[in-house]
Amino acid sequence: MTTTALPNPSASGAGRPPLPVKMVIAGGFGVGKTTTVASISEIEPLTTEAAITEVAAGVDDLTHTPHKTTTTVAMDFGVITLDPTLKLYLFGTPGQDRFGFMWDDLVAGALGGLVIVDTRRLDDCFAAVDYFENKGLPFAVGINVFDGNLDHDLDEVRWALDIPDSVPLVMFDARERGSVRDALLVVLELALQRAEEE
C-alpha cells in the first residue's frame, strides 16, 4: 500500500487535511503522562483505560501512588490544532512494560519525546530514556513537581539518571497548560537544533 493520497481531491468530502505531527510522552507508571496530555489537548484525551483492579491488580506498583485507581493500558493521546494546516498529536506511552510492543508504533516519525519522571521512583523512567536514546529521538526529561515537592536538586537528578548534558532536564507541572507547553517547547527546540546540525 502506498502512503500518498488518492490523486483526486475533488472526490474528497473535506479537501486536504492538516499535516499531522506527533510527540511522545513517556515515563513510568503513575508519573502523570495522562495528566500532561490532558492539560494541553484541545480534545478530551482519548484514552483506553481500564480500572486497575480489573486488569492489573497486584501487578502495578501502587506503593507510592496509593490514590491512583486507574492506569493506562493502551495509548492515550490528545491533539492541539496549531493552525488550520497543522495538528500536533501527543501520544502517551502505555504505562506498563508489557505493552512495550506498541512503542515502535508511537515513536515512528515523532518529532521528539518527553520523559516524565517522579523523583521518588527515578528508576521507572530508565526504560523510556534508554529507548529514546537508542532510537536517536530528541527528548527531554521532565520532572513532574505537581505536588510542589522536589526533594532533590536538578544536578542530583541528572547524576542519578545518568543522562548527558545534551539531554535537557526541566521541572514542570503536568496540570498546568503553560508549563506543559514550555516543556514540549524545550523538546522541539532541541529537535530543531539537531535538525539544523544535520
Add this chain to the structure above:
Amino acid sequence: MSGSDDVSGRRAEAVVRALRPYVAPPEEDEPPAGVASPAAPAPASAPGPGPGSGPAAGPVGEPVRRSLSVRPFLVTAGRVSDTDRLPLETQVITTTAGLDALPALTFEQHDIVAACREPLSLAELAARLHLHLNVVRVLAGDLRSAGHLTVHAPQADAAHDLSVLRRVIDGLRAVPDSRGLTRDNNRPA
C-alpha cells in the same frame, strides 16, 4: 453500492455480519480492554466470564459482551495490517463517494466512513469506535481501495524538516496557558 466490486471488503463484511448477533452494542462508555495485537489476543478481552469483564458485569457466568469481545482477526477476516503500516496520526477523510455509499455500508465500515466527515487520525478513529488500531488500519485500507476514504499519511521526514519544526514551535508558543498568556508574552526577560 460502489464498493461491491471489492472482493476482500465483501468477504470481511460477510464475516462481520455473521458475528454481530453475538455482540452487544457498546452502550456504556467503558473503555475496551482489547489492547492485544491480532497475533496475541488479550486474555482479558476474550469472551467469557474472565476477569476482564469487569466487576459490575452482572452475575458470574453471564458477562456483558462488548464489541471487542469479537477477536480483531474476525473483523478483518484474518488479515493483518501490511508491513509498511500507516502511522497512528495518518489523516483519514470520507470522500463524497463514501458519503453516497454510506447507507449501503455496514457495521465497522459504516462507522468509519460516518466518523471521517471531518479529518480524523487513525488513532482517533480507533479510540472513538472502540476498535483495535490494526483493525482500523485494515478496514481503512479496504475503504480507501473502494474509494470511500482518502488516506493522507504524514510527511515521512517531518522530524527533520526545519520548516515543519519551526511551524510547530511557533504554533505551540502561541498556545495560551491557563491564564491566557502565550509563551511570548509570558516571559518578562
